[in-house]
Amino acid sequence: MVALQIRDVPEELRDRLAAIAEERGQSLQAYLFDLVRDEVRRRDNLAVLERFSRSTYGTRLSEGDVADSLRAARAERDAELGVPGGDQ
Template sequence: MASTLLQIRGVDPTTRDELAARAARRGQSLTAYLRDLLQREVATPDLAEVLARVDARSESSAVSAVDIIRADRDSR
């Protein structure tokens, strides 16, 4: 795995201390903790990705949820 240096300037000391404390509670170095945090963030889809998936599903569906609910209601 290639290693890339990432620097973040201007981090408030209080923020840095809290991140270091969280890392220590997990038994991790600050670097390992931040690496895991960034990997989890990248693995989580953002709102635009989620909405795009919803749009793609709704376009491929021949029957809308509204139609299903109405049919169920009308069958009672």
């Protein structure tokens, strides 16, 4: 494993980060490690979503088709449950 160092962090920022870490029951190091790891995971997830959006596989339904299907299914469910307006 490697060590990372961040220089020139204002004391107020360091104190706030330490307070957040303490609220979470973590050391400052553990909290900062979690932040860095989560940021990398988000970036990885965005890259996967971007690949899917450019792909030719998956659904051929339009957004409108999906929205219409959801509306119809919700209306059917609401009608079965007797929710007012569920039979629209």
